[in-house]
Amino acid sequence: MIRSSWFLTALLTTAIALLMAGSAPAEEAKENVDFEKQILPIFHEHCVSCHGEKKGLGKLRLHTAAALKKKWDADAHLIVVGEPEKSDLYERLVLPADNKKRMPKKADPLPQEKIDLIGDWIKQGAVLPAAEPAQSATAPPSTEPAGDKPAE
Numbered sequence: 001m002i003r004s005s006w007f008l009t010a011l012l013t014t015a016i017a018l019l020m021a022g023s024a025p026a027e028e029a030k031e032n033v034d035f036e037k038q039i040l041p042i043f044h045e046h047c048v049s050c051h052g053e054k055k056g057l058g059k060l061r062l063h064t065a066a067a068l069k070k071k072w073d074a075d076a077h078l079i080v081v082g083e084p085e086k087s088d089l090y091e092r093l094v095l096p097a098d099n100k101k102r103m104p105k106k107a108d109p110l111p112q113e114k115i116d117l118i119g120d121w122i123k124q125g126a127v128l129p130a131a132e133p134a135q136s137a138t139a140p141p142s143t144e145p146a147g148d149k150p151a152e
């Protein structure tokens with residue numbers, strides 16, 4: 001009896017320690033930017049009038065992840081994963097105000113927090129949501145651990 005309750009206490013302590021160790025880094029790290037929830041709305045507010053379904057100025061459309069990906073596939077400079085300052089998409093937002101290439105064109109620069117969100121998203125890997133439903137049906141979402149359950 002005494003032995004088993006000692007064992008339980010030890011087990012609990014270990015479990016709590018493990019839990020705490022597991023959650024600590026998550027609290028320190030910046031939360032991951034979500035493309036659909038945080039980036040796409042910025043494009044819709046500031047960019048799609050020129051880079052959307054109707055107009056694709058500079059051959060760039062930003063109204064969906066798939067549209068962005070199409071341009072990105074054709075032009076690797078658009079986004080250099082991990083390096084906003086090498087990514088055209090980010091660089092255009094931080095050019096001097098009198099530079100004609102600054103985006104959004106003919107409008108006020110984006111608020112700093114939106115520029116930072118886009119920068120963070122690129123730093124964190126510029127992850128786009130799994131493209132079309134047709135594709136995600138065959139490819140499992142990459143966040144799932146690989147299914148190597150032993151066969152039963």
Ligand code: HEC
Pocket residue numbers: 043046047048049050051057058059060075088089092100101103104105106107110
């Ligand atoms: C008023 C219209 C307008 C708006 C709004 C606008 N753009 Fe543009 N954009 C253009 C035009 C025109 C070009 C092509 C000429 C050039 O390269 O400057 C362009 C080109 C670009 C390019 C370069 C594409 C390439 O490879 O040639 C990027 C990147 C870009 N825009 C990003 C953005 C982003 C991000 C936003 C929103 C924050 C935005 N633009 C808003 C008009 C606009």
